[in-house]
Every structure is written in C-alpha cells, then in structure tokens.
Amino acid sequence: MKYENKDLLDLYKLKAEEHWHTMFNPMLKYLGNLEGKRILDIGCGSGELTNKMAETAGQVTGLDLSPKWIEYCKISYQRKNLSFVQGSATDLKMFPDDYFDIIIMNLVLPNIYKVADMEKIFLEIKRVTRISGEFIFSDVHPILKMTKKEGARRQEYSKGFSYFKEGSKLSVIVALPNKKEIEFEDAHWSLSFYSDLIEKYGFGLVKIIESNYPKNAPKKFFRYSFPEYITFCCKKLK
Numbered sequence: 001m002k003y004e005n006k007d008l009l010d011l012y013k014l015k016a017e018e019h020w021h022t023m024f025n026p027m028l029k030y031l032g033n034l035e036g037k038r039i040l041d042i043g044c045g046s047g048e049l050t051n052k053m054a055e056t057a058g059q060v061t062g063l064d065l066s067p068k069w070i071e072y073c074k075i076s077y078q079r080k081n082l083s084f085v086q087g088s089a090t091d092l093k094m095f096p097d098d099y100f101d102i103i104i105m106n107l108v109l110p111n112i113y114k115v116a117d118m119e120k121i122f123l124e125i126k127r128v129t130r131i132s133g134e135f136i137f138s139d140v141h142p143i144l145k146m147t148k149k150e151g152a153r154r155q156e157y158s159k160g161f162s163y164f165k166e167g168s169k170l171s172v173i174v175a176l177p178n179k180k181e182i183e184f185e186d187a188h189w190s191l192s193f194y195s196d197l198i199e200k201y202g203f204g205l206v207k208i209i210e211s212n213y214p215k216n217a218p219k220k221f222f223r224y225s226f227p228e229y230i231t232f233c234c235k236k237l238k
C-alpha cells in the first residue's frame with residue numbers, strides 16, 4: 001500500500017508536524033467544542049489528529065485501509081473513548097445510519113482513482129452522518145497541482161492529463177532533506193466535481209480553508225507562495 005513504502009513514510013512523518021500549523025489547527029478551530037461528539041476520522045494514518053480530538057470529544061474512531069497504520073495507532077494511543085478499525089471508506093457497514101456528529105477525511109481522496117469509488121465514499125458518509133452533522137475533507141490544492149515545481153516538490157502529468165478529467169493521474173516527485181527523491185502517484189479531482197458531490201449527497205458547503213502558515217509557525221517549514229491544501233467544511237442538510 002502507498003503509505004507502507006519506507007520513503008513515503010519518511011515524507012509523511014516530515015509533513016505531519018507542518019500539518020498541525022497549516023491544516024489541523026485551523027480545522028479544530030473551525031469545529032470548536034468537541035465535548036460529547038461522536039467522530040469518525042477516515043484515513044486516519046498515524047492517528048495524531050484522531051488522538052488529539054479524543055482528548056475532548058465523546059467518542060472517536062479512526063479508520064484506515066492500511067492494517068499497519070491501524071496496528072500502529074492501537075499501540076500508540078490508548079483511551080477509553082478512542083478506537084481504531086481497519087476498513088475502506090467505500091464501505092462503512094460496521095457503522096449504523098445517522099451515527100456520527102463529525103466525519104473527518106484528510107488527504108485521502110488523492111488515493112482514490114475511480115469516480116465510482118468516489119460516489120461510494122460520499123454515499124456512505126452521507127449515510128453514517130446525522131442531519132446537521134459536520135463533514136470535513138481535504139485534498140491537495142489544485143493551484144499546487146497545476147504548478148510544475150515549487151520548493152522540494154514537482155509534478156509530472158500522466159498522458160491525457162487534464163484538470164477537467166476526473167481521476168487524472170499525476171506523479172509527484174519530492175526531494176527529502178537528505179536529497180533523496182521519492183515519487184508517488186496521486187489522482188486529481190476538480191473543484192467542480194467536489195462541489196457536485198457535496199450537493200448530490202445532501203451536504204452544504206459552509207467554509208473553505210486554504211492552508212497557510214500562521215506567523216508563529218516554525219521558520220524551518222518551506223513557505224509556499226500559495227495554498228498547499230484545500231479543506232471543505234460541509235454540513236449534512238438532508
């Protein structure tokens with residue numbers, strides 16, 4: 001699986017600290033008080049955000065496709081109100097209808113390559129979220145994907161790549177601090193595709209958060225001159 005590759009794992013760990021400043025803190029600020037809330041973190045990865053939310057939330061579940069990440073999370077975090085399960089976002093049958101107050105899905109969708117799977121994911125999320133519940137998901141910002149090179153990152157587009165071709169693939173090549181280059185493949189989804197899915201599955205878009213560096217973020221992070229990530233904050237309307 002993609003995130004079980006050693007080099008990619010090194011990059012992931014490198015980015016995790018940065019993500020607190022650029023993505024996780026703004027998202028938690030948006031959500032506000034988590035007291036008593038039932039939360040599902042889809043594609044929880046190393047579970048740092050999942051664990052943080054469990055400090056104050058009622059009950060938090062982290063779900064990931066990777067058995068290794070789930071094993072890692074189970075060993076790393078133990079709280080009465082926190083559990084981790086292995087599974088896919090395309091099939092959430094282990095959870096009842098209208099169950100969660102909040103669903104988080106951070107940077108998972110670049111790993112989904114088929115429109116049919118995107119539809120399954122949104123359908124399942126609609127089913128397990130209660131009315132007025134929050135659904136927050138993020139992706140790499142299209143502005144970054146359409147920039148050939150910035151900082152330690154560059155992209156190469158697969159044959160036939162188009163911004164408007166949903167699920168088009170791009171190779172991302174990143175130089176690690178030790179100068180070693182690693183390459184991985186992401187799927188691209190357009191903003192209008194996301195907007196259509198949000199509407200089709202009964203959610204309303206409340207806010208978009210474009211990642212940025214707060215003044216107090218450590219200087220060691222590369223300052224992108226545009227947003228690296230886009231976060232969609234939605235509410236279930238029907």
Ligand SMILES: C[S@@+](CC[C@H](N)C(=O)[O-])C[C@H]1O[C@@H](n2cnc3c(N)ncnc32)[C@H](O)[C@@H]1O
Pocket residue numbers: 001003019042043044045046063064065066069087088089090105106107108111112
């Ligand atoms: C870039 S990582 C993000 C991890 C975490 N959400 C974060 O922001 O730090 C993407 C995660 O999504 C998981 N993933 C990929 N496809 C998935 C699927 N269909 N269902 C559940 N998890 C999936 C991967 O195993 C990986 O842990």
